[in-house]
Each structure stands twice: as C-alpha cells, then as structure tokens.
Amino acid sequence: MPALQLSVPLDLASTLLGGQSFCWNETSPGSFTGWIQGMPVTLMVKHRQLLWNNPLLSPFRLEQYLSLDLDLESLLVPCRQDPWLPRAREAFPGLRPLREDPWECLANFICSSLKQIVQIRQINERLRRFFGGPQRNFPSPQRLAKAGEKALRQCQLGYRAKHLAATAKILAQEPQRLQIPDRWPTEQAAEHLEQLPGVGPKISRCVLLYAYGRWDAFPVDVWVTRLLHHLYFPGRRRTLRPGDWEAWSQQQFGPARGLAQLSLFHWYRTRPGARSRR
DNA sequence: TGGCAGGGGTTGA
C-alpha cells in the first residue's frame, strides 16, 4: 500500500465528507472510499502517514487533490485578528480545501440546491451507477447530455435535472468553457460560470473554491448567512443583503476569505446544538 | 405508519 508522510494535519472525515465533495463514503472507521480523477481509491491516515490502495494514483495527485502543498496558516495570517477563525481552525486543524474535478464539482453543485449533503451524495452515487460505466466513474458532460433530462430525473434530481442536462449539453459541445484562465479575477470567473444553466452566485463560488483553488471565492448560502449573522452581527435584525457579503468578507478576511469560510462553516455546522442533518 | 414542514438556490416574471 503506497504511503505519504504528512507534514500537515489531515482530517479526512471533515475534508471529504464536509460538503466540498460528494463521492466519498466512510466504508470502515477511518477509511474513506471514493474517486480521484477517475480512479477509485480508499484513503486512510495512520501514524501521520496517508495510505491509499490504488498504485495508479501518484503521491503528487493526492497532494494536489487534498491541497497538502498549501501553507494554510500563512494564507490565513490576514485573518489573525478575527474573533472566531482561530477557534474554528483549532477545532478542525486537519480540514483541507480540496481541488476537485471542475466538471464533477459543477455538476454536484447544480444538483445541490435545496438538498442536504446526504442527498447530494445519493445523487452522485446514482449518476455514477446509471451512467458511469463499469468503473462507476463520474459521467462526462457528453454522457449526461446524451442521457437527457428525463433519464436524469430517474436519479431523483427533480427540477435540477433540466439544469444539469442543459449545462452538460453546452459543455459537451464547448468543453473549453471549463478552462478558466488564471489571469481572470474571481469575480469574472464567477460571471463566466453563471452563464451556465442552474449556476447562480452561490454555485459559481463553490466551484471556484472547491475545484479551481480560488481561495478568495466566498459562497454565501443559508448556513453561511446564519453563521455570519449569529457570530458577527448578533442581535441585529437586518444587516447585509446577499450581495453585500462580498465586500464585507473581503474586508473581514482578506484574500483567503474562502478558506476562512470553509473553516468557520464546518466548525459552526458541527458544533454541539447546531441543527445539522447529515 | 402517515402526514407535514422545511431544507447548503436558481430562474423567470
């Protein structure tokens, strides 16, 4: 079994099951089975070593996927004065940002609206089972475009099937639309993704954060709104409108605000007493 | 066991 010595803490449960990716399951305690770049793999951490069972997967790809090369502490230096982030980081020091495959990430989040993590995971599993071939790979845009809306509804996508089918069709014809130049600012990249059906401000930013390594993408959903109100504007009835969180987060957290959000979000959602249904 | 409320958004009017 290949192994990699870890130089940073790595918490596979919060990283893989926390809502960044939806193709992972804890198949036995501490052991997580899923896919990386089309390769099925089981991961586990033992004695500060990352172990995996698929020799076709290089250490480099794993490091890349789990952002093990990233110095999170340095990136989060501008947030040192924040009253909550140090607590969140301390609670989950091994939570890493993922670099998920852009297409799978986009498709997952198109399926995510008004869905809970467990349901999104079920949809991912059904899409793989119905359209992913013998390897159960995540189906390509071509495959989902060919399947069409009606077949996608069989995967319990509901109204989201229409959006996913339409986006798959566009990307099957124009795959280059997922290639986002590094020189584009995140705002421009988000607008670009929002041209696709079913992609709004929340989803574009999730994809930029979890698949493109845009650490300044700051997705705002009901949980984040709840968290920000509760922690930063306690007792205030009306605070900021959805669009205003962008500027506020920039001021509060700086250029790594997406990473700050990832930690705060996970900590807040899993804290005792949170209404979390996973 | 069955009914009900509500959930990690986007679209189009």
Add this chain to the structure above:
DNA sequence: TCAACCCCTGCC
C-alpha cells in the same frame, strides 16, 4: 422581489 420548482429526511 417573489413564487415555483422536486424530493428526501426528521419529527410527531
């Protein structure tokens, strides 16, 4: 600005 869109889960 707001209703409509589907379906699943938890709760009573």
